[in-house]
Amino acid sequence: xxxxxxxxxxxxxxxxxxxxxxxxxxxxxxxxxxxxxxxxxxxxxxxxxxxxxxxxxxxxxxxxxxxxxxxxxxxxxxxxxxxxxxxxxxxxxxxxxxxxxxxxxxxxxxxxxxxxxxxxxxxxxxxxxxxxxxxxxxxxxxxxxxxxxxxxxx
Amino acid sequence: xxxxxxxxxxxxxxxxxxxxxxxxxxxxxxxxxxxxxxxxxxxxxxxxxxxxxxxxxxxxxxxxxxxxxxxxxxxxxxxxxxxxxxxxxxxxxxxxxxxxxxxxxxxxxxxxxxxxxxxxxxxxxxxxxxxxxxxxxxxxxxxxxxxxxxxxxxxxxxxxxxxxxxxxxxxxxxxxxxxxxxxxxxxxxxxxxxxxxxxxxxxxxxxxxxxxxxxxxxxxxxxxxxxxxxxxxxxxxxxxxxxxxxxxxxxxxxxxxxxxxxxxxxxxxxxxxxxxxxxxxxxxxxxxxxxxxxxxxxxxxxxxxxxxxxxxxxxxxxxxxxxxxxxxxxxxxxxxxxxxxxxxxxxxxxxxxxxxxxxxxxxxxxxxxxxxxxxxxxxxxxxxxxxxxxxxxxxxxxxxxxxxxxxxxxxxxxxxxxxxxxxxxxxxxxxxxxxxxxxxxxxxxxxxxxxxxxxxxxxxxxx
Numbered sequence: 268x269x270x271x272x273x274x275x276x277x278x279x280x281x282x283x284x285x286x287x288x289x290x291x292x293x294x295x296x297x298x299x300x301x302x303x304x305x306x307x308x309x310x311x312x313x314x315x316x317x318x319x320x321x322x323x324x325x326x327x328x329x330x331x332x333x334x335x336x337x338x339x340x341x342x343x344x345x346x347x348x349x350x351x352x353x354x355x356x357x358x359x360x361x362x363x364x365x366x367x368x369x370x371x372x373x374x375x376x377x378x379x380x381x382x383x384x385x386x387x388x389x390x391x392x393x394x395x396x397x398x399x400x401x402x403x404x405x406x407x408x409x410x411x412x413x414x415x416x417x418x419x420x421x
Numbered sequence: 422x423x424x425x426x427x428x429x430x431x432x433x434x435x436x437x438x439x440x441x442x443x444x445x446x447x448x449x450x451x452x453x454x455x456x457x458x459x460x461x462x463x464x465x466x467x468x469x470x471x472x473x474x475x476x477x478x479x480x481x482x483x484x485x486x487x488x489x490x491x492x493x494x495x496x497x498x499x500x501x502x503x504x505x506x507x508x509x510x511x512x513x514x515x516x517x518x519x520x521x522x523x524x525x526x527x528x529x530x531x532x533x534x535x536x537x538x539x540x541x542x543x544x545x546x547x548x549x550x551x552x553x554x555x556x557x558x559x560x561x562x563x564x565x566x567x568x569x570x571x572x573x574x575x576x577x578x579x580x581x582x583x584x585x586x587x588x589x590x591x592x593x594x595x596x597x598x599x600x601x602x603x604x605x606x607x608x609x610x611x612x613x614x615x616x617x618x619x620x621x622x623x624x625x626x627x628x629x630x631x632x633x634x635x636x637x638x639x640x641x642x643x644x645x646x647x648x649x650x651x652x653x654x655x656x657x658x659x660x661x662x663x664x665x666x667x668x669x670x671x672x673x674x675x676x677x678x679x680x681x682x683x684x685x686x687x688x689x690x691x692x693x694x695x696x697x698x699x700x701x702x703x704x705x706x707x708x709x710x711x712x713x714x715x716x717x718x719x720x721x722x723x724x725x726x727x728x729x730x731x732x733x734x735x736x737x738x739x740x741x742x743x744x745x746x747x748x749x750x751x752x753x754x755x756x757x758x759x760x761x762x763x764x765x766x767x768x769x770x771x772x773x774x775x776x777x778x779x780x781x782x783x784x785x786x787x788x789x790x791x792x793x794x795x796x797x798x799x800x801x802x803x804x805x806x807x808x809x810x811x812x813x814x815x816x817x818x819x820x821x822x823x824x825x826x827x828x829x830x831x832x833x834x835x836x837x838x839x840x841x842x843x844x845x846x847x848x849x850x851x852x853x854x855x856x857x858x859x860x861x862x863x864x865x866x867x868x869x870x871x872x873x874x875x876x877x878x879x880x881x882x883x884x
Contacts, residue, residue: 358821377433378817399817401783404436411600418437421822 269406337392340414342368342385342407350413362417366391368407374414378403431515431525431607432788434493434817438699438883441873444776447830447877451837458841466674468832468843473656480790481662484779487829493877497830501548501620507800508613515600516791517802518609525594525607527643527792534779540655543646544636549623550643553632566759570631574638579678582626582635583644584686586619588684589645591640591690596727602720614649632721636675647768648674668771675766684766684810685742688872689735692879695780696734697727705730723791741875742769745868752861754852763867764851768844775836779876790815838871 343349356362366374372385374393378401385391397419405415425674428749439447475481501521515521535542544550555877560568574582593615600606626635635642656663669674674680705726712722743758746765750758794813798806805811844865845858 305535364617380433380814400437400822401817402437420437 268384283288289298307384318408337363339367339390339403341366342366342372344369344371345407345410345412347412347414351413352405354415355418355420356397357420358397361394362397362419363392363394364415366414369388370373372410373408374405376405376417382408431521432781432784433516433815435698436783436825436883437822438465439829439877439880439882443499443830444877444881445825447834448874449832450830451870451873451877454765454834455841458838458845461670463845463853464849466846469844471656471665471672471848473658473663473665474656475661475663477486478661484605485657485660485746485836490545493545494548494554497546497548498551500546502506503800504616504773505613506608508611510801511609512802513605513609515605515607515609517796517799519608519796519800519802520612521607521617522788522792522796524612524790525598526785528775529594529783531789532642532646533649533774534785536650537652538655538772540657541647541650541655541751543642546645546656547636547640549620549640550603550632550636552624553627557632568628569630570634572629573593575631576635577678578681579637580638580644580645580683581679582639583641584679584682586622586639586641587645587683591686593780594732595690595694596724599723599727601723602718604720604723619866630776638679645687649774651767651770652774653686660700668839671767671770671843672847675763678763681742681762681766684769684773685739686735688769688776690731691773691776691780692732692738692875695776695876695879696882697730700879701730701734706794707802722863741868741871745864745871748867749861749864752852752864754857755861765838765844765847768840768847768865768869769872771836771839771843772869772876773836775833775840775873776876777834777882779880781826782832783825786820787815787817790819830877833873833876833880837869840869844869 291369293364338352338354340352352365354362362379363375366383366385367388367390370385371387374383374385374391375381376393376395378399379395379397381393381395383391383393397417398417400421403417403419404413405417406413465877490518504520504523504704507518511518511520511766532543546712557568594607597611598607623635623640626639629635630639638644646805651674652668653670654664654667656665656670675684691735696702708729709722709726713719743762747758749755749761749765755761756764791814794810798808798811800807845862848861848865852861
């Protein structure tokens, strides 16, 4: 009973040991992932921080020769063709994709709360800056079907 | 092929899996800390007596008095009423209805956080306790004697009624609450009905077996929050506020039968929720596809598969626990394995807490904002704006992924350290200050490294 501080001291020592290593770990984070970032396939214009308006739901022109490989999500019979599309960007980069559906729908990007009206048959381009990181669903608002998952890397 | 829905009913954002480098660091820290703990091990039990001491009577009276007691009870009953009212009358959208976020985020997660710091605050706000005490008071006024308790809950039943109810809650949340194939997930109407059913059940339990006895053994939220409140340095005893050594409250917690099941259920449920969108997603999908191919309807197959895996994961967690204790039993002079379970279960409460924080921290931080912004102003989701905050949203920039990752890994490591300390303390008490205690603790160390590594692994697989 009389030497209780020893027990407490040990617990504190253990926690401090953890904290010290944690700081080491935190420094490691600063150096490690930056020089060797994971490949961001979707956006080759990685460094360009977008200043475009946040809510973009312009129905797209027939085709976009400027950016040849925008990911296109095709929705047929209420389901995304080829399964739920996986999109990946880094925080700060723009998220860009095109939706083509065989019915009129409204799509909703969770978290960012971007909504876009999709007309049957038309190509609808969605673009917004990825201001925060995490994994976010894109669903069709009417049916609730998930059509894409956007991974925003920190 | 039908795609298996993975979306949570609540919460628009999911966490990224922790990267490999952080997994490696976390695992390394766990091992180093474990050995540090061993080399510094103390030789006399420190936590077996709690050293509870009342604070100054004036301070105690400010916090614990008849007025605050009645007020807290009224707040609890009022909020229970709001849950039922908004669930029954509000929007179907789980994210826009007060009931769902209040039950599964504000109370279910927020109350754990409060309990850790302030002790068993849920007891004060428990609406069913307030109702029972008020009706008990009325009964005494009218009949001139305390309300009788027609039945006796046998001692050996322990906390099992609470465990069974909590298993039902967990099933409702994790299995029934999964949206897809026409199921709305955590449908506000169903939440309200379940709340009413549980209210009736709890009031009946208290009427039959006595208010305090049912609160201790049958009321799932009291049992669940009470478990975490044992960690807190604050306890109200005989109407007086007092301070005790942090963690010391855990020492007597697991004496009651069913306690082992309660803590294993808590760990198992969190593990399942973390694993199903990462580590065991493939297996779940296979079983689901197999069922659908066999002619089971998609919704039934979804629920059946999730139920099976929920049970399997809890069984796995329990198996790990009992295997470790069986190993400990092999140390000479050891009590029987079953008794070891009761002797050491309390050391797993910090592990359960670490798991909980790791998996739900960001959810609480983000979805909790919904509670205190638009859900407070627009509880029904019908466009009203009671407090002027209805148009406020969730600020997802509040904490970034790196910060969340550190909290995740940090909580698992901290839970691990605390659990080791608590278990070591108990081992000294059980085995005496000798090499036997140390040998028994190699088993405990292995068991806890297993749990913590499992937790890290789940985080690295997405959750």
